[in-house]
Amino acid sequence: MRPAGLIASTLFLLLCAACSNEPRPRPPGTLFVSVEQQSAWVRNFNPLFPGAGSRWPTRAGVYECLELYTPSKGDYQPWLATGHTWSEDRRTLRFTLREGVRWSDGKAFTAEDVAYTFQLLRKHAALDAGGVWRFLSDVRAEGAHTVAFQFSRTFIPGFGDLAAQPIVPRHIWELVADPVTFTNPNPVATGPFTQVSVFRNQVYELSRNPYYWQPGKPAVRALRFLAFPTNDQANLALVEGEVDWAGNFVPAVDRTFVAKDPKHHARWFPLFGSTVFLYPNTTQPPLNDVRVRKALSMALDRERLVEIAMYGYTRPADATGLNDAYAGWRDADVADDAWVRHDAKEAARLLDEAGLTKGPDGLRRQADGSPLTLDIEVVGGWSDWVRAGQVVARDLRKLGLQAQLRTYEFSAWQARLQKGEFQLAISWSLDGPTPYTFYKWMLSSATVRAVGEVAPANWQRYGDKETDALLERFEVTDSREEQQALMAQVQRRFSETAPAIPLFPNPSWGESNSKRFTGFPTEANPYARLSPHAEPDSLLVLTALAPREAP
């Protein structure tokens, strides 16, 4: 019995030691943030590689970009660059850089650094996430504070990718053997938080850049990140008040989080996330018929769908498919089109017209008499989409269609979607600073891939010649009025052709606790998105926040 006794007494000792530990006070001025969900942190601050490997906020917080796009304002604001000008022929773009910016090692930030960063992307295609070298032909520093981008063709939307690129210091990255596989454990950057003061498997802390260019900022002393493997653990820490700023989905947030401390706990879920669609595979009959696609759309009761699938955190999508980040672009007439509104009678009429008539058993058949079955594919564990799929299947069955929800493991679902081996699938859509990216991957013939070939988007495999022409004109104009007029026509084409069936825009999850810090964006003060996932808005929030107590 002696070993058992030894174990028991050791445990008892440990317990005593443990229970005597009072909770220690939090380090003052330290902001606890929960963005990424991991069971353990791996040290990586490489801002150039596009994957998910680098720790938040490497790309917008440690490193900075030239100009910031904020969807809540719908416009760019100067950051490392104070402004930009296009040449007369729209083939050269010049950024004027801010003076007095220094790297966190004290060296001056110059146009050489910007030019070098883009040269790195040219040399290593793996770093060129925006594909900027598809439209650039050269990048040069003109003096210490001007960078000139030479375009190989006029491509105005390329501005967004250039402005958003994190800039790295030449004097450091010149010495890096392979920038693609460099984990950059001790970043030298221009952002507000550059010093890695703690890095352990469960926690890391970033401290202030001693040379930050905005005087007196950041007011927050340090950022601290605890490792939470799943949403539940992160939400528990948020509700308990341990985390100050988070970007998690919280079920029944007003009751579980806000109501706990209404004075300090706040959430803001603006509909700035990508719109969720029901994608029809338009290479397969009868889904190649626009009447059928519109009928499927009109069969859906989206009000119920967002209530059941999304806890009412969002609204039904309108006929443009755009989320609220594009509010300034949305054409009100198009948005009101009837094909996204619930109208079972009209849906049935359209199906009859398309030759999908009901047989004696009440089930609709194709023109050749074969029964029509429709499979809706979603990822098994994604409960919001599974619920959405169930509502969709039920609404379609009411029309006499044999619709079935099929759940797949993530990689299987994704492979089927990308290769065009599905009938109907629920998935997200692409976003960018203008609706250009969104509609390009919705309607442009250039994005259509053959069935069996991987398509990064445009899974419905639909191309529209008229839209191609409109998008081409959009690429070469920098006049906002003209862009606006072209986008209105693209929206009209989208609504007419209904290449995919919009369900609802995704909310962008953001929660804040202002007990220790003030200055979080809110619906009343939307200077940035509250969601820390939103890059590069995080730079605006990180520099705006200030601790309540004296640090």
Added chain:
Amino acid sequence: MRYVLRRLGFYLLAAWASLTMNFVIPRLAPGDPATAMFARFEGRISPEALVALKTAFGFTDAPWHVQYFTYLKHLLTGDFGLSYAYYPSPVTEVIGTGLLWTLGLAGCAVIISFAVGTMLGVLAAWNRGGWLDSALAPALAFLGAFPYFWLAMLALYLFGFGLGWFPLRHAYSHDVEPGATLTFIADVGRHAVLPATSIVVATLGGWMLSMRNTMVAVLGTDTLRLAHAKGLPPRQVMLRYAARNALLPNVTGFGMALGFVLSGSLLTEIVFSYPGTGYLLILAVRNQDYPLMQGLFLVITLAVLAANFAVDLLCLWLDPRTRAHA
């Protein structure tokens, strides 16, 4: 000695077979890691990034047999490559974030559970019909029948959230400097109590029951009657004669349990936010992170084989019959 060598040869063969499976199975799964990572962004990065990701992960179109030999060569030289999900961090670094914690927590829990459970089984069989046998055994079996996830959540809610006796998460406090200090060790101990206890409680019943049942059978044999007749002290009969003979099936089970320590504590890790390899394994599978998967499977395979080899040796010592065959 020949017996040991033969076992060793068998283990080498088993290692080769499982490493080969490890190479083949991930490649049979649909999709590829670049598209998996691209899809994780749900539209927040531009489609051009897919090209960039594919370039970085450097897919070779080399024939399978060439890839297979490169794979074996890399394994032998300890070069696991770079993880895709954590690109560009090396697989060894990623596994390093959790390996020791899993070994420490789940390893200790399995050993404690085995030792205590087996001892309880011995006592229950020896005092058949006593309170240990009639009350504790069913109670533990009852606890063990609960889904582990639920049990762990309940423990976390009661003792962590409600009573506040134990921390809610992590292997140590985020503001304690790790090191060989008493504060840190006490902190780690405090954090380990709930997760370790939850594993022990969930598995104790199994060990106790199987030990009790084998022991009861052994107690009825002639050997035991002889031992009693010789007038040996009851304690010696219980431990040296009955328990030693009844221990064999439990020891085999212990070897298996030890081997699976590295892969089997996913739920503990998730409920208690404990760093470990179970979570990494799930993440690797979800992201089709072949290098990380291969690294983890190698570690798990080696652990299972090593534990079984150790059990073989232990059985050799416990059971003279195996020695006779050798």
